[in-house]
Amino acid sequence: MLRTGKKIFYILWGVLLIYFLYCYAQNPAIFSVEYLKSFISSYNDQILLVYIILSIVRGFFLIPSTPFVIVGALLFPDRLLLVLLISMIGIMLSATALYYFSDMLGFSEYLEKKYPNKVKKWESKLQSSKATWLVLGWSFFPLVPTDIICYVAGIIKMPYKYMFTGVFVGEIILVSFYIYSGGLLQL
Template sequence: MLKTGKKIFYILWGVLLIYLLYRYIENPQIFSVDYIKDFISSYKEHIMIVYITLSCIRGFFLIPSTPFVIAGALLFPDQLLLVLVISMIGIMSSATSLYYFADILGFSDYLEKKYPKKVKKWESKLQSSKATYLVLGWSFFPLVPTDIICYVAGIIKMPFKYMFTGVFIGELVLVTFYVYCGAMLGL
């Protein structure tokens, strides 16, 4: 029963990712800050609920949080602290989900068989108490997806508290910058 559930999940996830890739190739603008802002604005009565929902589910599809954070700052320039809190909740729920789903989906067995040396290398780096700093640096650096380090941390069984703390601090600094710079863009 569990294997069937995994297969269904893989198929649905794959179909959705292929659909999103197709949509991106067809019209790259749909993932721009302006498009996301316009899309969210089209639901004026429920704008905050839509924003919260999109911020929390975007991580399941490995969509970067940056456009959502900046769109939130542009949509709610008078509620920047709330945008920061919503963004961090979305990022941390995504990080937690990827950490735990990495093993549940069975990717760890596959990667351990295919890349045993690389897995061991990352395992030794991410098992130490200094791993928090590695994750923090990764999370703070805007050109690499934070989702990857969360996923790898889950695969190699890095202590959750190290991953969570590193992601939280790194993303808090970065998201604070995005929120307040994003609000300035709207002036």
């Protein structure tokens, strides 16, 4: 089941990549900054709604939030607080979904069979009184996906409030930095 899902994902990813390369070869201008600005501004009324939907849905596909946060800051430089709110709602919804549905996704049995020592090690770390700090640090560090720690926390049944608090504090700091940095790019 897991291998079939991976194959389908890689095939879809490859098809999408080939499609974008084909589009670029046919008309490179559609990937220019000017074209993208004009395309986005032609949908000015709907763009906020699309941004909200994409920010919420992206977590269910394990797509990183960073590009969405930065794009939000660039699209809505006069509404940075709203971008922060939308981003955090999307991040926390995906963190919660991954936590609660980690067993349903079926990876827990696979991970426990393949990496029993690592699962036990993470279990002891995430059941300790300092688990919130570990999750916070993981969430704040931009080079590792927050989704992984939420998933592992759900598998080993870490108390939800510790996972939620750690992700929230770590991500709000990181997302605020991204929004501020993205807002500076407008200048």
